[in-house]
Amino acid sequence: MRTRVLAGNWKMNFGPAEALAYFTELEKQLNARAPSAPPSQVAACRVIFPPAYALGPEIQKAAARAHVKLGAQNLHWEEKGAFTGELSGATLKSIGIEWVLIAHSERRQFFGETDETAAKRLSRALTLKLSVIYCVGETLAEREAGLTEAVLARQLDAFLSVLRGKLPAGPAILSLAYEPVWAIGTGKTATPDQAQQAHAFLRKKTAVSLGADDAGRLPLLYGGSVTAENAAALLAKSDIDGVLVGGASLKPDQFARILET
Numbered sequence: 001m002r003t004r005v006l007a008g009n010w011k012m013n014f015g016p017a018e019a020l021a022y023f024t025e026l027e028k029q030l031n032a033r034a035p036s037a038p039p040s041q042v043a044a045c046r047v048i049f050p051p052a053y054a055l056g057p058e059i060q061k062a063a064a065r066a067h068v069k070l071g072a073q074n075l076h077w078e079e080k081g082a083f084t085g086e087l088s089g090a091t092l093k094s095i096g097i098e099w100v101l102i103a104h105s106e107r108r109q110f111f112g113e114t115d116e117t118a119a120k121r122l123s124r125a126l127t128l129k130l131s132v133i134y135c136v137g138e139t140l141a142e143r144e145a146g147l148t149e150a151v152l153a154r155q156l157d158a159f160l161s162v163l164r165g166k167l168p169a170g171p172a173i174l175s176l177a178y179e180p181v182w183a184i185g186t187g188k189t190a191t192p193d194q195a196q197q198a199h200a201f202l203r204k205k206t207a208v209s210l211g212a213d214d215a216g217r218l219p220l221l222y223g224g225s226v227t228a229e230n231a232a233a234l235l236a237k238s239d240i241d242g243v244l245v246g247g248a249s250l251k252p253d254q255f256a257r258i259l260e261t
């Protein structure tokens, strides 16, 4: 059995006041719909990643009322020190944050994230028993050059090198998100078949390192122009266990519909 993870990445959008208003509205939207499972069962799997200044206790409480956890968009591999602009995982944990996003393609593209730095962040997150969404995905040029699997294999190797042959035990959830760069923020979603093909490849390759059982338990999320309209078709695929939603997660009504899916 795999955990479903339904996540929203706000990127550099919304401040604290907008975040509070958002969760109040999301709660209202969800209350207006019949819940498909008791909230306690679904809470761990619904996460929003706001900017760091919207991770405080008041916003955590508002999110909890909508059965959503908050996560940070990044963490550093050291606990503290001279790392301007970075976030300490231990401090995130101390303020009640249990989820982190690692190696998002925008970090890779614009902020020099490499497989090596991403792996160090993952290692830190696992030591702290934080739940993780770790992102991989090819660019359009790489896909057109027939390099999709080679790129995914390289990125996955960095992820797997940290695990040393075993999924970490415990309540924290470790998940992997396939986010083709050409589908992010472009409105060009991968077709369910394209996404399934990439996910099946990731699952197969993961099984070589972790064994079939652990690979079978690793939630694989798809991200890239997911909307309330296309989420169900993606989630219907056998290896797609969740979604990481950017633009559509900024609209409470859209995100409520995706959670309902």
Ligand code: PGA
Pocket (backbone or CB within 6 Å): 009, 179, 183, 184, 185, 186, 187, 223, 224, 225, 226, 244, 245, 246, 247, 248
């Ligand atoms: P998008 O972003 O849904 O706006 O394409 C997805 C992501 O970057 O995680």
